[in-house]
Amino acid sequence: MHRQERFARTILNGFEAYFAEFQNITLAARTRFENADWLAMQAASRQRIDLYKEKTNEIFEYVELIAGACLRDFDFWRESKVIYSRLIEGHDNFEIAETFYNSVFCTVFDHHKIRDEYAFVFSPQGDMPPADVSRVYHTYRGGSSLGQVVGEILDDYSFDIPFEDRERDVRHIVEAINSYLGGKLDLGSDSLQFQVLHQHFFRNKSAYVVGRIVSGARTMPFVLPILHNDEGGVFVDTILFGSDKLSVIFSFTRSYFFVNAAIPSQYVLFLQQLMPAKPISEIYSAMGHNKHGKTYYYRCAYRHMTSTTDKFIVAPGIKGMVMSVFTLPSYDFVFKIIKDRFTPPKEMTREQVKEKYRLVKRWDRAGRMADTQEFTNLAFARERFSDELMAELHKVAPSMIEEHGKALIIRHVYVERRMTPLNLYLQDATDEQVSEVMDEYGNAIKQLAAANIFPGDMLLKNFGVTRHGRVVFYDYDEIQPLTECNFRVIPSPRTEAEELASTPWYSVGPNDIFPEEFRLFFSGNQRARKVFDSMHSDIYEASFWNGLQDQVRSGYIESFFPYRRKLRFDRGFAD
Numbered sequence: 001m002h003r004q005e006r007f008a009r010t011i012l013n014g015f016e017a018y019f020a021e022f023q024n025i026t027l028a029a030r031t032r033f034e035n036a037d038w039l040a041m042q043a044a045s046r047q048r049i050d051l052y053k054e055k056t057n058e059i060f061e062y063v064e065l066i067a068g069a070c071l072r073d074f075d076f077w078r079e080s081k082v083i084y085s086r087l088i089e090g091h092d093n094f095e096i097a098e099t100f101y102n103s104v105f106c107t108v109f110d111h112h113k114i115r116d117e118y119a120f121v122f123s124p125q126g127d128m129p130p131a132d133v134s135r136v137y138h139t140y141r142g143g144s145s146l147g148q149v150v151g152e153i154l155d156d157y158s159f160d161i162p163f164e165d166r167e168r169d170v171r172h173i174v175e176a177i178n179s180y181l182g183g184k185l186d187l188g189s190d191s192l193q194f195q196v197l198h199q200h201f202f203r204n205k206s207a208y209v210v211g212r213i214v215s216g217a218r219t220m221p222f223v224l225p226i227l228h229n230d231e232g233g234v235f236v237d238t239i240l241f242g243s244d245k246l247s248v249i250f251s252f253t254r255s256y257f258f259v260n261a262a263i264p265s266q267y268v269l270f271l272q273q274l275m276p277a278k279p280i281s282e283i284y285s286a287m288g289h290n291k292h293g294k295t296y297y298y299r300c301a302y303r304h305m306t307s308t309t310d311k312f313i314v315a316p317g318i319k320g321m322v323m324s325v326f327t328l329p330s331y332d333f334v335f336k337i338i339k340d341r342f343t344p345p346k347e348m349t350r351e352q353v354k355e356k357y358r359l360v361k362r363w364d365r366a367g368r369m370a371d372t373q374e375f376t377n378l379a380f381a382r383e384r385f386s387d388e389l390m391a392e393l394h395k396v397a398p399s400m401i402e403e404h405g406k407a408l409i410i411r412h413v414y415v416e417r418r419m420t421p422l423n424l425y426l427q428d429a430t431d432e433q434v435s436e437v438m439d440e441y442g443n444a445i446k447q448l449a450a451a452n453i454f455p456g457d458m459l460l461k462n463f464g465v466t467r468h469g470r471v472v473f474y475d476y477d478e479i480q481p482l483t484e485c486n487f488r489v490i491p492s493p494r495t496e497a498e499e500l501a502s503t504p505w506y507s508v509g510p511n512d513i514f515p516e517e518f519r520l521f522f523s524g525n526q527r528a529r530k531v532f533d534s535m536h537s538d539i540y541e542a543s544f545w546n547g548l549q550d551q552v553r554s555g556y557i558e559s560f561f562p563y564r565r566k567l568r569f570d571r572g573f574a575d
Helices: 003-027 029-034 038-070 074-087 094-109 146-156 166-181 243-249 264-274 280-286 290-306 350-362 387-396 422-427 431-450 496-500 515-522 526-540 542-553
Strands: 137-141 193-197 201-203 206-215 218-228 234-236 323-327 333-338 373-381 401-404 407-417 463-465 471-473
Touching (some): 003 029, 003 038, 003 074, 029 201, 038 094, 038 350, 074 094, 137 146, 146 166, 146 193, 166 234, 218 243, 323 387, 422 463, 431 463, 431 471, 431 526, 515 526
Antiparallel strands (some): 137 193, 206 218, 333 407
């Protein structure tokens, strides 16, 4: 066997070992849910994210030994890629296997010289394996009794612990279907179908059953969130209809799901049919395959940029102290570069900022922090950058850019979904919108805290509003675990001199935080502050934060609902 073939087979074996271990971690999620072991669920989520880097580093040691002096020879990689392509031809998960190969290549070359002749910038087999999505869902026929069909679904998706009240849940679901879909679908038709994905989706403290209702040419996506009652039983919390509500559940602001999908592309394609506006890259990421989500994102971004002519510009909004942000008007993403020097009074290092982003990637984002893709040595067409943007980059981050002929290389950049900065959203918001978004802002802060995240700088400009009206935090340079903070009440002045002092007359430790000062985050927008104070004034009290710290330290894991609580079914007793 030639060296190149041993080399290629070693990388493929590495991928197979990675994927098997990924599946093993995933398969245990059901038992963790049944056992209500939420801390273990969080630990498994971090373990699965870390697994990819561990496996690529492990394989690097083998390929380094096999390749020897040829490790950095591009002809060697070109020949190895041809062999690897042959080995994965027709592979059920060839697209993820290609991404694994790319990761080994980038480990060797530190993300330089990424060319399609040496790595899989694009796939010779196409973006997705040919997938028959009918193989990944059960079909339930409608007809005379809607309740009977719903009951069959609940029975097939039951757990090794009982339903709290199965008949009540069936009744709730049937009533909701009749109420919401009675005028939209022919629910009495013999052709009515429920197409339900085989496997549950697990995340946080919930399990989700996902599918669609089909009536003739019309379809309606639906999802059933199932919760643990912490007393050895489960219950259906609600039923959600439509692409928008499903999209929020699969949001880029949430942790990755555990779902037992042996061929992820089949699930991805079915889910994309349910959520046509959701990028396929985000669906891969939502299922835990975030590295391939990054590959798919890059391919789509490249095609968008080669099919458009508009220029990259400085992103609208107040400029950050740590990041320089730019975007393409025709594109739904922003690019964030860490500045060479931070605007005073920010005092931290580039590596500290990167560590904050790594923390967010591994944390429970609770639906309130945007996921990001991190790129190294990303090449752009220089001509696509506006003069204003180039001047900005040369001024604040010259070490991060390098021009090579017609190309502009950015040495390190984060990419995330574009949102409307909250401060800009408020400028033209109606009174009703201000009320809704300020409630969302307060909920975002509280839910982050319940997830053991203190945002630090809670200025309005550091939060964005999604197309669904949700408020999301996206400035991570000052975040820290809530349990590391020391929340204090500002001491009362003892003398007139202390009362008139321009600087604090009391001692302030490095982790001391005074919630009374949070009112300053509304500087310049008293309209928003008035509404916020009527809903969330408890955020100004140290006792509120100390109470959350006690909750986190006790090991309690908060439930984060990706839907409005008013949509929850009434279980017939105080919840």
